[in-house]
Amino acid sequence: MGLSRAATFPYSLNMFDSRLSLQTLRESIANRSISCREIAEFFWARIEKHNAAINAIVAIDPEIAIESAKDIDRRLANGEALPALAGLPISIKDILCTRQGTTTCGSKMLAKYQSPFDAHLVIRLYDSGAIVMGKTNLDEFAMGGSTENSIFGPSRNPWDNSRTCGGSSGGSAAAVAAGLSPASIGTDTGGSIRQPASFCGVCGIKPTYGRVSRYGLIAYGSSLDVAGAFAHTVEDLALVLTSIAGHDPRDSTCLPDPVPNYAEEIRQAPKNLRIGVVREHLEDNGLDNELREALHASIETYKRLGASIVDISLPHSKYCIPTYYIIAPCEASSNLSRYDGAHYGFRAEPDPKTTSASPLESMYENTRSQGFGAEVRRRILLGTYALSAGYYDAYYLKALKVRRLIRKDYDAAFEKVDVLLGPTTPRPAFRLGEKINDPVQLYLEDLFTVGANLAGIPALSIPIGQTRSGLPLGMQLQAPPLRESTLLAAGHWYQQQTGYVPSIPPAFAAS
Numbered sequence: 001m002g003l004s005r006a007a008t009f010p011y012s013l014n015m016f017d018s019r020l021s022l023q024t025l026r027e028s029i030a031n032r033s034i035s036c037r038e039i040a041e042f043f044w045a046r047i048e049k050h051n052a053a054i055n056a057i058v059a060i061d062p063e064i065a066i067e068s069a070k071d072i073d074r075r076l077a078n079g080e081a082l083p084a085l086a087g088l089p090i091s092i093k094d095i096l097c098t099r100q101g102t103t104t105c106g107s108k109m110l111a112k113y114q115s116p117f118d119a120h121l122v123i124r125l126y127d128s129g130a131i132v133m134g135k136t137n138l139d140e141f142a143m144g145g146s147t148e149n150s151i152f153g154p155s156r157n158p159w160d161n162s163r164t165c166g167g168s169s170g171g172s173a174a175a176v177a178a179g180l181s182p183a184s185i186g187t188d189t190g191g192s193i194r195q196p197a198s199f200c201g202v203c204g205i206k207p208t209y210g211r212v213s214r215y216g217l218i219a220y221g222s223s224l225d226v227a228g229a230f231a232h233t234v235e236d237l238a239l240v241l242t243s244i245a246g247h248d249p250r251d252s253t254c255l256p257d258p259v260p261n262y263a264e265e266i267r268q269a270p271k272n273l274r275i276g277v278v279r280e281h282l283e284d285n286g287l288d289n290e291l292r293e294a295l296h297a298s299i300e301t302y303k304r305l306g307a308s309i310v311d312i313s314l315p316h317s318k319y320c321i322p323t324y325y326i327i328a329p330c331e332a333s334s335n336l337s338r339y340d341g342a343h344y345g346f347r348a349e350p351d352p353k354t355t356s357a358s359p360l361e362s363m364y365e366n367t368r369s370q371g372f373g374a375e376v377r378r379r380i381l382l383g384t385y386a387l388s389a390g391y392y393d394a395y396y397l398k399a400l401k402v403r404r405l406i407r408k409d410y411d412a413a414f415e416k417v418d419v420l421l422g423p424t425t426p427r428p429a430f431r432l433g434e435k436i437n438d439p440v441q442l443y444l445e446d447l448f449t450v451g452a453n454l455a456g457i458p459a460l461s462i463p464i465g466q467t468r469s470g471l472p473l474g475m476q477l478q479a480p481p482l483r484e485s486t487l488l489a490a491g492h493w494y495q496q497q498t499g500y501v502p503s504i505p506p507a508f509a510a511s
């Protein structure tokens, strides 16, 4: 794996000028105006040219990708009926196990880890004919909101490279925004798909908890983690989700409910859509003014289209951040106890002159203090503290009770409305370095996203405009459990009616 192969490609970006959407590429493959090999080479050439500026993709094997694309071309030439994602390149967050190459989680702990198996969703992508092309950057073990906690260094926002692309799935969002990958797979424990999507001006979906198997998704917070997708359009998200969702007996929390063909379901414009505007989110004092204006304009758009707008309160939303930042670290501290230097991954030497610990204990201690970065260590400490005998009831158990109340708020809201509308983040992308030394400031950025994870409901972020200085602004839609069809239909409707899909940022427009 490495980023080094000279590629020549005769096509210009304009060839795919409906924002390199999967749908457009699919049609071009179907009508034979381009081969899958040419598409793979095209994206490889773009990665080679542009990735250094944003550090979105951290590993790629172009030879394997191009061979797989050629195989799809052969099947096409033989007249085979091909699956939904045949020949479409998709990059994958480096927290999902792939047999090909390493799966690092952005951590020194797993820097050399080679998974002996593919994650369930990776197998689903292969079965759907997708060309898995590149692993994307992330905060270490998905803890963070800026990719600044990655051993690979931060990814940069393609709209302004002094700013963050968000996180933890920031590499995926940046890769899609810059046109290096037409779609990407990320994971979302507290906003890691929606926040970077919003910062980079692309669409991102966090499905219902359990809709997509977690088998082969390296665990952060097991009751919150879910994999989802990034793309330029909601239509493309529907295409990818249809392929990756569904039951998997290897994940006991994976839902058995049948998977609709989301791409088909969203074709019909929603009828009598009731949209709840989350009062606490729109009236939040910290909300950026330009973002508030753009959200009001989106509400007006929906009104014009005939949706009814309802004022909704989620009274416990102010407890979302403290609740999440107890539950997620508790689960993380338990999940990450497996990295002890003995089973797999990085191992440090014991201190030769240790007197206070046995050599084995000293090895554990050194491995964990050298193998994990500062933020991961902080979360492990927070989690073990909140789970310890004297504090369990006061913190962890209390947080679980508040989580229940947060879910009840959503249940009550969804008796009145079909989807909830609000901001994805309080502000557009912040500057790299601006918050990394103040963890609490960074945690507060997750104010609007963590509720959906605590409640287990699906949520979507879509671009709704830009600030006057050119930074993307995002809107969040949330829906009841397993109502991805409604959620995607509401987002698709908006994109179709407004025609608003951000272009590739100017610095990345050249092929």
Ligand code: GLN
Residues within 6 Å of the ligand: 142, 143, 144, 145, 167, 168, 187, 188, 189, 190, 191, 192, 193, 220, 328, 446
């Ligand atoms: N920013 C949040 C955190 O650091 C969410 C991360 C995520 O969704 N993986 O926990």
